Amino acid sequence: MINDMVAVVLTSSIHVLSLPTLRRAALLRIPAGGRPLCDLATAPHAPAHLLAAPAHRKGALQLLDVTRAVKGGQSSSPAVLNCHKGVLVCMSLSALGTRLATASERGTLVRVWDTGAKTLLHELRRGSDYADVYCISFNPSGSLLCLVSDKGTLHVWSCARAPAHLAAAPAPPATRALCAFADDSTTTVICEDGTFHKFTYSAEGTCLRSDFEYFLQVGDDDEFIQ
Structure with missing residues (x-):
């Protein structure tokens, strides 16, 4: 939208x-x-x-x-x-639309394209x-890219002139998830099981889960019927 x-x-x-x-x-x-x-x-x-x-x-x-x-x-x-x-199976445009990231059913590579x-x-x-790549997301400037898949790992890359793998951290593998940047050093992962994860990483390659919450109690519909 x-x-x-x-x-x-x-x-x-x-x-x-x-x-x-x-x-x-x-x-x-x-x-x-x-x-x-x-x-x-x-x-x-x-x-x-x-x-x-x-x-x-x-x-x-x-x-x-x-x-x-x-x-x-x-x-x-x-x-x-x-x-x-x-x-x-997955794609993402940068906010300006100048960059495009794509992944196929193999899920081994992410390709970044110049849309112009x-x-x-x-x-x-x-x-x-x-x-199975669940989500790819750029930061607002299009300089960073994050990814989550069914392998249970969050990946973060720099998409500068010389791309670099900045971080990898364990993420829930058994549920589909979305990932996005809170800022250029923080990535959030929201999972289908109702959990929220925040990861903070540094240029040196360290990556830590800095926050975790159950934002939604997932269960049968009748559990919510009084």
Whole structure:
């Protein structure tokens, strides 16, 4: 969601709606049966409000400039980027939309792309064994990237000119999770089991879990019925 638009992912299409009228501003066709992947560049001062979504070719991704689609001044056809040989399972745009991170069903590598030039910037290795990547997230400036997967590890990388693996810390492996940056030295992980984890790391590579809470008591619905 950006200031005046929201993207709604359906079975075989993504609808971008203008707020508050809910008038359709753009439509993007996506392959049916895959994961409902979608991301928007959310910064108000972004050079282009990009929408990223899977393409119909395996491992490929579509990039649509929603601003152009709304104004109608230029072609609204999406650009197609061939990212991986395997099926895409996770993606993330930086807030400005200048960087894109992708992971495939193998889960061994994260690829970082320049969305303007449509070129590969970095390959970041998560590990050598297959993994189901749950979430990839940039910090607001797009200089850092974090990832969580079913291997039970939070990874943090620098995405500068010379990329570096900054930290790895144990995270719950048995439940799906989302990760995000609180600031450039703190990452949070929110898990499907109702737990919240905060990790603090340093440039020297140390990483510690600095906070942990149960923010939601997960259980059967009838437990909450009086």
